[in-house]
Amino acid sequence: SQTIHxxxxxxxxxxGSPLSLECTVEGTSNPNLxxxxxxxxxxxxxxxYSVGIGQxxxxxxxxxxxxxxxxxxxxxxxxxxxxxxxxxxxxxxxMRYTAYFFGPGTRLTVL
Amino acid sequence: DQQVKQNSPSLSVQEGRxxxxxxxxxxxxFDYFLWYKKYPAEGPTxxxxxxxxxxxxxxxxxxxxxxxxxxxxxxHIVPSQPGDSAVYFCAARLKAAGNKLTFGGGTxxxxxx
Numbered sequence: 340s341q342t343i344h345x346x347x348x349x350x351x352x353x354x355g356s357p358l359s360l361e362c363t364v365e366g367t368s369n370p371n372l373x374x375x376x377x378x379x380x381x382x383x384x385x386x387x388y389s390v391g392i393g394q395x396x397x398x399x400x401x402x403x404x405x406x407x408x409x410x411x412x413x414x415x416x417x418x419x420x421x422x423x424x425x426x427x428x429x430x431x432x433x434m435r436y437t438a439y440f441f442g443p444g445t446r447l448t449v450l
Numbered sequence: 451d452q453q454v455k456q457n458s459p460s461l462s463v464q465e466g467r468x469x470x471x472x473x474x475x476x477x478x479x480f481d482y483f484l485w486y487k488k489y490p491a492e493g494p495t496x497x498x499x500x501x502x503x504x505x506x507x508x509x510x511x512x513x514x515x516x517x518x519x520x521x522x523x524x525x526h527i528v529p530s531q532p533g534d535s536a537v538y539f540c541a542a543r544l545k546a547a548g549n550k551l552t553f554g555g556g557t558x559x560x561x562x563x
Contacts, residue, residue, distance in 0.1 A: 383541075388550055
């Protein structure tokens with residue numbers, strides 16, 4: 340069966356510090372991968388998606404970036420965090436014609 | 451531009467009664483619709499979906515209805531149980547764009563015992 344991991348589960352970072360969140364998927368090959376963010380009291384906003392290694396599409400211009408160095412690994416990064424980057428970050432995977440399956444999420448607080 | 455909207459931010463229902471959650475969309479190219487349930491500090495879990503070529507899909511206590519002409523879908527939960535208390539998101543898929551899902555803003559459901 341497929342599983343999706345995210346770490347860390349929670350993170351508190353100062354403004355201006357770098358960020359690296361990691362997501363890995365097990366039990367499937369060549370999945371589509373996605374990064375979403377849920378800000379406090381808001382819906383889910385798509386940040387990035389990837390249909391293959393090295394292929395990244397950005398949905399929202401901002402100071403975040405994403406990379407997919409391996410088939411089942413998806414990384415969300417920032418060089419300098421802003422207060423507005425606080426939120427709940429969710430990684431998800433799908434095969435071409437199936438529902439998304441979400442990871443447990445990372446709670447990021449930028450102080 | 452919000453392409454998927456859930457106009458009711460919250461819903462309170464008595465245990466055993468029906469919960470009806472609504473969702474409207476604007477993009478006629480969406481080909482698949484899904485409902486997710488989310489507890490605080492957890493990832494959303496998939497509940498039920500419906501293809502744009504159908505108007506109803508049922509799975510146990512959950513039924514999703516799609517009205518393409520009105521660009522409207524709804525989720526019925528019957529009977530509602532206290533464990534159903536959560537935030538529910540509807541989502542719409544654009545197959546031609548990397549299988550992207552666009553989510554509504556969510557509806558918080560509270561089922562009272």
